[in-house]
Amino acid sequence: MSDAVSALAGAHSTGMVDLADAGLQGMITLRGDLSSGALADAVRAATGAEVPARRRVATGDRGQALWMSPDELLLVVPYAQAATTVAALETALAGEFATAANVSDARAMVTIKGIEARNVLAKLCPVDFRDFAVGDLRRTRAAQVAAAIWREDENDWRLVCFRSVAGYVWGALATVAQPGGEVGLYR
Structure with missing residues (x-):
């Protein structure tokens, strides 16, 4: 029997937000x-x-x-x-x-932490994050693939997607989280 590994193998990225593979869940x-x-x-x-x-x-x-x-x-x-x-x-x-x-x-989870989390998510998801309260959840698309997003606390969010598209979602999140091109909608 093989050992289980997360789809994103411990990936971590910093930019406008801190992105991290949530590991096995x-x-x-x-x-x-x-x-x-x-x-x-x-x-x-x-x-x-x-x-x-x-x-x-x-x-x-x-x-x-x-x-x-x-x-x-x-x-x-x-x-x-x-x-x-x-x-x-x-x-x-x-x-x-x-x-x-x-x-x-069959799933992967990413943590998105930081004051710019809503702005980063807004670049990929057709969701109005303006009134997105702590504990709210949306099933939506992230960069054109199915995802669920919820807010853990003020600046701490989770995104779940299918394992098969985890690398794609990670790449999209890491790209839009780089400084520059800030949306600035949610501050």
């Missing part, structure tokens, strides 16, 4: 009725978080729950716990119309 796609009490209990048991509101992120003591669509969450947990978390979700949701899938190795 446990990511679980959970689909089902988000208003179900059983699903809410399972999410709470897995992450310590509540089921998030539409286009929001809920953070618990063991992970995060990200709203992805009216019937889908992305749970972010420690990488080493993803498989056992999926098994626990399947047990907890037996008899419910729900599915859980470990997508950890």
